[in-house]
Amino acid sequence: MSVSVLDREMYSEAAAARLLSVPQRTLNYWLEGGERHGRTYRPVIRLTPRGSHAPVTWAEFIEAGLLREYRRAHGVPMGELRYFIDMIRDRTGVAYPLAHQMPFVSGRQLLLEAQEEAQLDPEFCLVATVRGQLLLTPAADSFLKRVTWEDDIAAAFRPHDDPRSPVRIQPDTRFGRPAVRGISTDALWEHAQAGENADDIAGEFGIAPADVQWALAYETSARAA
Numbered sequence: 001m002s003v004s005v006l007d008r009e010m011y012s013e014a015a016a017a018r019l020l021s022v023p024q025r026t027l028n029y030w031l032e033g034g035e036r037h038g039r040t041y042r043p044v045i046r047l048t049p050r051g052s053h054a055p056v057t058w059a060e061f062i063e064a065g066l067l068r069e070y071r072r073a074h075g076v077p078m079g080e081l082r083y084f085i086d087m088i089r090d091r092t093g094v095a096y097p098l099a100h101q102m103p104f105v106s107g108r109q110l111l112l113e114a115q116e117e118a119q120l121d122p123e124f125c126l127v128a129t130v131r132g133q134l135l136l137t138p139a140a141d142s143f144l145k146r147v148t149w150e151d152d153i154a155a156a157f158r159p160h161d162d163p164r165s166p167v168r169i170q171p172d173t174r175f176g177r178p179a180v181r182g183i184s185t186d187a188l189w190e191h192a193q194a195g196e197n198a199d200d201i202a203g204e205f206g207i208a209p210a211d212v213q214w215a216l217a218y219e220t221s222a223r224a225a
Contacts (some may be wrong), residue, residue: 003169005034005153005172006057006058006059006062006099006153007058007059008057008058008171009055009056009057009058009140009174010055010057010058010061010171011055011056011061012053012056012177013027013031013052013056016056016060016061016064019061019159019169019178020061020064020065020068020159021068021159021225022064022068022071026071027064028052029041029044029055030043030044030045030064031043031044031046031049031050031056031060032046032050032051033049033081034189042082043082044067044081044082044085045060045064045067047188055119058099058171058176059095059096059099060096061157062096062099062147062154063096063098063099063159065143065146065147066098066143067081067143069139069143070124073115077158080119080120080121081120083118084114084115084120085098085199087114087117087118088103088110088111088114090109091114092110099153099154100153100154101144101149101152101154102139103126104126104136104140108134109134111126111127111134112127112134115127125137125140126139126140127140145158145163146158148168155170156170157170159178159218159222160214160217160218161221162217164214165214165217165218166211166214167179167180167185167214167215167218168180178218178222180207180211180212180218181207182191183205183211183214183215186219188201188216188219189213189215189216189219191204191213192216198213198216209223
């Protein structure tokens with residue numbers, strides 16, 4: 001996979017927020033920054049604001065996926081995280097360090113040092129020292145397992161919370177829409193809504209009934225969010 005895919009414009013802000021299951025205003029704040037309590041804050045993900053109508057790139061989508069893992073249980077401290085991400089970007093020379101596998105695998109010592117320098121609150125750390133070993137924290141590990149890596153670059157993202165799900169979002173498949181075995185989940189959902197059962201849908205699309213069931217499970221959870 002070419003590194004240039006990270007710069008590919010993929011989604012509107014509203015579509016990205018829907019796929020990530022986060023409020024659009026939250027995603028906008030991560031991407032664009034904004035004013036809070038009389039203070040103006042820089043973006044967390046983007047180097048500079050591009051406007052709320054600017055398309056969300058693949059790298060921005062993936063990095064927002066990590067922030068999503070933390071937002072599920074906690075608010076995100078913008079100042080500390082912004083400083084931390086800027087530091088990792090500068091020291092690795094990688095424009096999108098959280099859409100790159102290196103910091104999570106071979107660069108954990110760098111993450112630890114950056115966390116300490118940024119004085120990142122322990123509950124927002126990506127790595128922790130356990131019995132002399134650097135281990136990913138639960139939120140970081142959950143994010144890492146959602147991503148399929150190819151040549152250290154994020155090649156796919158699992159939008160379904162269930163780790164067994166084969167549903168994936170890929171920049172080169174179905175225009176980045178959630179899909180299973182290359183078939184968009186919303187297409188399978190439409191057939192199910194028309195009254196077809198999983199076996200019939202599977203036969204029509206040449207996939208396993210279990211794949212259809214996973215697609216329908218994802219669509220059900222996504223539409224209920």
